Amino acid sequence: MTLYWDDGMVRLYLGDALTMLRELPTASVDCVVTSPPYYSLRDYGIDGQYGMEGSPAEYVETMRLVFAEARRILADDGTLWLNIGDTYYSGRGNPGPNSADAKQRARRGWVRPVDRCSQPWGIKKSLIGIPWQVAFALQQDRWGLRAAITWRRLTAVPEPSAHDRPWRTTEPVFMFTKQPRYWFDRTALGGDEDVWTIEPDRSLDSGDHSAPFPVALPMRCIGAGCKPGGVVLDMFAGTGTTCEAARKLGRKAIGIDLNPASLDIAVKHRLSQGDLFREAS
Numbered sequence: 001m002t003l004y005w006d007d008g009m010v011r012l013y014l015g016d017a018l019t020m021l022r023e024l025p026t027a028s029v030d031c032v033v034t035s036p037p038y039y040s041l042r043d044y045g046i047d048g049q050y051g052m053e054g055s056p057a058e059y060v061e062t063m064r065l066v067f068a069e070a071r072r073i074l075a076d077d078g079t080l081w082l083n084i085g086d087t088y089y090s091g092r093g094n095p096g097p098n099s100a101d102a103k104q105r106a107r108r109g110w111v112r113p114v115d116r117c118s119q120p121w122g123i124k125k126s127l128i129g130i131p132w133q134v135a136f137a138l139q140q141d142r143w144g145l146r147a148a149i150t151w152r153r154l155t156a157v158p159e160p161s162a163h164d165r166p167w168r169t170t171e172p173v174f175m176f177t178k179q180p181r182y183w184f185d186r187t188a189l190g191g192d193e194d195v196w197t198i199e200p201d202r203s204l205d206s207g208d209h210s211a212p213f214p215v216a217l218p219m220r221c222i223g224a225g226c227k228p229g230g231v232v233l234d235m236f237a238g239t240g241t242t243c244e245a246a247r248k249l250g251r252k253a254i255g256i257d258l259n260p261a262s263l264d265i266a267v268k269h270r271l272s273q274g275d276l277f278r279e280a281s
Contacts, residue, residue, distance in 0.1 A: 004263050010243045010271055012255045012263055016048055017235040018062075020256045021069040029254065030075050030183070030230030033218045033242045035083040036063060039130045040114040046259055050236075054113055055121050056128050064137040070235065071143065077183045079225035080143065080176040083151065083213065084131045086168075089114045089122035131172045138176060147175040151217065152197045173217070175225070183230075188223030196220065201241070213238070218245035226251055240266025247271075 001023050005012040013020050017036075037044075037051030039059045050066075053059040067080070074080065092115055114122070122128075139145055149172065156169040173196070201214035218234075222245055226232055230251050234242035237255030239262050246253035257263050 004260075005267050005271060007271065009247050010240075010253045010255065012237060012240070012243070012257070012266060012271075014258070014260055014263060015256065016258055017050065017256050018066050018069060021066065021073060021235055024073050024233075024254070026072050027075045028231065029073050029233040030078045031222060031226030031251075032070050032074055032078070032080040032082075032233045032235075033221045033225075033245075034081075034234045034236050035213050035238070036066070036236045038085045039087045039128065040112045041085075041087060043110070043112065044259055048258060050258075052113065055119070056130060056133060057121065059130070060133045060137050063134045064141060066235065067138055067143070068141050070233070071141070071178055073233065074178050076179045077181065077227075078178060079146075079182055079184070079221075080174075080178075081218070081221035081225060082134075082138075082174045082176065083171060083217065084134055084174075085171050086127050086130050087114055089119065089124060089126055089128055091115070091117050091119065091122055091124045093117050131174070135172075135174050138174075143176040143178070144180065145174060146177050147194055149173040149175065150195045152195055153200050154197060155199055157200075173221070175221075183225065183227045185224050188220060190220070192220075213241050215241050215245050215248070218242040219249060222246055222249050222251060237266065238262045240270040244270040 001020060002014045003011065004014045037049065039051055039056060041051060043052060050062060051059065053062055070080065093111065113119070135145060151171045151173050153169055156167065159167045196217070198214055198216045218241060222232055228250065232242060232246040232251050232253045234253070235256045237243060237257040240255055243253040243255045243266065255266070
């Protein structure tokens with residue numbers, strides 16, 4: 001495993017989520033809080049990136065494999081909190097030259113799966129239903145689905161293409177458990193129960209990297225689902241939001257990400273304490 005950062009409270013690893021998870025000990029974490037790359041949303045230009053599988057079914061299977069390994073790593077009384085967004089199928093072919101990453105796609109000679117024409121799994125302009133497809137796949141793997149929370153964002157970014165439908169202002173956050181009995185502190189919910197109004201955090205938006213996942217969201221998940229002194233895992237750590245939240249609450253954290261640029265942001269803007277950064281292998 002390639003250790004990217006370790007300050008005694010937070011450890012960051014650079015590498016593929018599934019590969020890294022297979023190296024972690026069984027029942028070694030108390031809570032998993034994560035938001036994987038959404039299906040066919042953004043091309044990061046990194047070999048092995050998740051989210052760009054050829055079909056929704058392939059993406060769902062990738063997620064199933066990752067969370068099956070996370071289930072092994074999770075303690076019996078632990079919880080999993082999964083934020084995952086949906087995607088529309090456009091079927092429009094190559095995107096126009098003004099799209100966010102058109103130049104990168106053109107250079108690679110590649111079209112997002114949701115833009116490819118005449119896909120048998122796609123209906124034009126239709127939501128694919130990715131979050132619930134993933135949730136049902138995890139249920140089939142014996143995860144207990146305890147709650148489907150609605151994350152409400154009052155200042156969600158308008159969708160210019162949505163001239164004939166409502167803009168999306170919510171995303172699901174699923175709460176899963178490994179066993180029927182688990183550690184849970186409902187006082188951490190602050191009385192919001194299954195609708196959480198939390199504003200996105202765009203303070204670290206930079207170029208192709210957007211981080212609307214606000215620290216208040218994993219803080220609520222961790223407070224409710226991780227025992228004091230426990231260990232939190234985020235296998236899609238991104239810019240380190242979950243790890244930052246864990247440390248704020250006095251829990252240790254393990255973060256994994258394939259993108260070194262994301263981990264750089266995590267270290268410099270969320271976790272850095274001056275001289276604690278080190279690289280090792």
